[in-house]
Amino acid sequence: MASEHVKRESIRLLTFNTWGLKLVSKFRKQRLRAIADKLAEPQDENDDYDIVALQEVWCEEDWEYLDQVCRKRYPFRRFFKAGIISGPGLCVLSKVPISETFLYRFPINGRPSAFFRGDWFVGKSIAVTMFQQHHPGALPIALLNSHMHAPYGHGDASYSTHRACQAWDFAKIVRMLKKAGFAVIQVGDLNSKPESLPYKIFTIEGGLSDSWNVLHGEKIIPTQQLERLSPEEQVLHGGVTCNSRLNTWRKERPMTDACRLDYALIDPNCIIPLDAKVKFTETLPPPLRCSLSDHFAYFVELKVRPRGSQSDKLELHSAAHREAVYKELLSEVNHYRTHTIPFQAGWRKLHFILSILIVIGMHVAIVFVSNVAGWSSVLFLFATSVILVTGLLNGLIWALGVRSESRALQEVTLEVKDAYVYLKDHAHNDQY
Template sequence: MSFFVNLVTLNCWAIAQPWPFGSKDRKERLKRLVDALEESDYDIVTLQEIWSEKDFDKISTNLAHVYPYSHYFHSGFTGSGTCILSKYMIVSTLVHRYSLNGFAHHIHRGDWFGGKVVGLAELNVKGLRVAIYTTHLHAEYNRDNDLYLPHRISQAFELAQFLDHTSRSSDFVILTGDFNIEPEDLGYHIIAKIANLEDAWLKRPSTHGSNDNGMTCDRPDNCYTNKHQLKRWPEGKRIDYIMYQSGKKHIELVECLTCLDKIPGSKLNYSDHIGLHAKFKISTG
């Protein structure tokens, strides 16, 4: 016996007013995201940077007929920004707030006020225990003078430990989110090695000459990309991930693709990031 599970993750860049650095076109982009998810065949959706719980309530209410189960992970002054929508029943949830989250006096950065977390939702997927994690680590801001690198490394270590200790009884484990870490960075290897995870993008089957390079942020084709970033990263950066671990069952990664890029019929993108989608085949026999 086997069946498929489709999952998508997206950093929505939905900073709401009255925060002084509100995201451009937030309401229109979220409305169009709801439309896209309503027409999709995703089973599980994880989102980051939904900083307003009112935005989450609107999204989950409008999509309740498609995703009857949802959860917002609370933290900090503005909320953690992370949430999950699911066609499968959410059995339990757990959240861990990272020990280091930036600096309170850096009011021009929102990381401390959001109180970055990793959220866990345990799902009942046709009788299997599936652990879905969603997280958003501290932003980098300046790679050459990264004041927050120790914070992000600490978060990566706590994330890996949290996942390792809370997933041992699960049949299948999926970690999603915006890590603000590139594949060559130490934090990436801490997460992958300690938690024993596979990177879905690297493990994807051959795409037969596809032009999809997997970059999820600061892409040259995204209308919200700061053009100064392109001087250093002309193709963009890969900082959003789906990682997975097969527990007690055989898991086959069928595909992994970027998605939720340009809004159809619009000059806008869904976010300053694009989404990442993975399809898994789960064999229970």
């Protein structure tokens, strides 16, 4: 049944990373409330959306405010809660009735030892929301909203393997939902540039198209050329949503850092993009004078084809393209398993064993030092406790965390190999 709240055939969709980290994000409460107010009371029809997918809404009070002020305009809302410290920070506001939801938590999601990162503890996930038909005859929409693992530096700190494995999981869910008859839209802060391996997995293995690229065609500006544009041109013509100098939180970043990380990837067999823009680029009034988030939002207007009109499947990529992606993914995972995993396991195991030996030695030594100076035994006991706790913690990470990560990576390797064998045997029958 078509929604009473959507009067047009097209769907106006917004995805926005709101930067809602508690105690870390500056002016978090004021910014999130300003975003909620703007969504609830748009100034004109250009700021009115049918579906809004948000990321980094990590504080319950921020969601409660969003839920309260937006309930009239967006009667259908969902906040996803799974996670250890907090939820994945994902939520959806919609005028289209929601028929079903589920949350898929990434099995490969950073290292539990990197507690200062937070990705593993919040439970980075894919929030899947399936909607009723928004218009008579149209295919139902399946929206996949996510905030993938962030890069924190070069080399091991980039977590490129984790994002590649997350993209692989994304592609599997996308393909299943497409086969189930949904018009699939993948949105969010995917922390992946257009030329990256995860992006290739989304578009080649998942069979999705970048709505920005579809609309701009030959006018697409490669990532390497974005630095030659002014900040205004980067946003207007390059679709830059992250590290723009127009953003007050990123105004000191070099021009080379400007990039597209926020997407709306669509199934080209049943969805046609009509318009796309970078939104929420304005700043808050005094005294804050800051951008609404450290990202800009991405808006796209889409038309979903009627049911049955998508029978002629578009084959976007050849078997050779998929084979190249498989090889690159296997190489990425293999490098991580043969270099990072042994290093992590080795030094944590060594720390655990040495800690046990040192603690035993210090228990013996404390008998002698206490006879020399009684107060020194207190220091020895304190040092023993610290060494014991840190050693046991690293022992647990070695025995459980690193081994679990290694086995999850082996599972991805086997899945990719299965897909590769199938591709070789059935490439001529595989349709997208």
